[in-house]
Amino acid sequence: MANNISFPCAIMLFFIVFYLINSSNAMPSFNVQRYGARGDGRTDATEPFLTAWSLACESRARAMVYIPRGTYLVRNLVFWGPCKNIITFKIDGTLVAPENYWSIGSSGYWILFAKVNRISVYGGILDARGAGYWSCRKKGGHCPQGARSISFSWCDNVLLSGLTSLNSQNIHVTVHHSSNVRIQNIRIRAPSGSPNTDGIIVQASSGVTISGGVIGTGDDCIALNPGSKNIWIERLNCGPGHGISIGSLGEYANEEGVQNITVTSSIFTKTQNGVRIKSWGRPSNGFVRNVQFRNLVMRNVENPLIIDQNYCPSRKGCPNQSSGVKISGVTYANIKGTSATPVAMKLDCSGSHHCTEITLKNIKLTYMKGATTSYCKNAHGGASGVVVPMNCM
Secondary structure, eight states, rough: OOOOOOOHHHHHHOOOOHHHHHHTTOOEEGGGGGTOOOEEEEEHHHHHHHHHHHHHHHOOOOOEEEEEESEEEEEOOOEEEOOSSSSSEEEEEEEOOOTTTHHHTSEEEEEEEEEEEEEEEOOOOEOOTHHHHHHHHTTSOOOOOOOOOEEEOOOEEEEESSEEEHHHHHHHOOEESSSEEEEEEEEEOTTTSSSSSEEEESSEEEEEEEEEEEOOOOOSEEEEOOOOOEEEEEEEOOOOSSSSEEEEOOOOOOOOOOEEEEEEEEESSOOEEEEEEEEESOOOOEEEEEEEEEEEEEESSSSSEEEEEETTTOOSSSSOOOOOHHHHHHEEEEEEEESSSSSEEEEESSSSSSEEEEEEEEEEEETTBBEEEEESEEEEEEEEEEEEEEOOO
């Protein structure tokens, strides 16, 4: 019969499967417990982790760093590359930071992969135990700069999959000066009142995909900063937090632009903003172009659709309150849900550099206490389909 596999093909298939299974099993595995790590949550496991990494990085064969079940206390971990082959970093346990926030907070990073190409990080829980640090910040005391929980700097071909990050001192995940990065099925959680606990920040990076996940923080779920390009975000549940932001931009006169961004098939629940573009009201040669916000659901969001080019929290250093960031080619399509405020769409653009080529298509945002309204300033474009609130451009 046509569906039958011939005997020679079956033999060949058998040997292919056999090879794949055995080559996988032959991957050198560097178990942190072998080098002295104890999963008791009390014994400092920093050096065993670094030893396992060093051996894996030097391996000429594809290698794995393995963290078995248990709770591991670790201080700052910097995993340097370049490595000699592909590295898998598999976490079946939980990593916790020291209770004294100064132990990791003065360095800016808790776990950092630097100049590592072809790295895959799977699973695990990171708990930075940031409550003490947040309390210091809120009291206005003498505090360290705070640590980002896990970061990838100058890395290419990165996969971060299935990670849970809890209670970061500030940012949970950062990607900068990196390319071809995939973040998938991630869970990030910090209290809504925790300061600057952004979920994911991307900067000076390209080819970044964020797919699937739940992010609830005290700041942006995701922020795309200068130099972000070719970014795809999908199937995200955001809330609490400040939504998904491009920016803030224009803090410096000379900075890279942001381009080719898609945010799709995501849900925002009780967030401060839905999708936002934010820039300082000061001179800049930055830009935002070719952005697609589509297939989104807003659930009681304060500012579902917002462009704010008058950002200047201290009211200092913003001459004429006019942003130099040039915004063009932004599409809002197939967005529905509820706004927590009457103004469901606010497009507040720069007086010196108007927003252009703004497209609205099939928008339906309602307000529980009455009709929704829109606000436009220096915004130009067009609309099609049903648009509620009414197009004000």
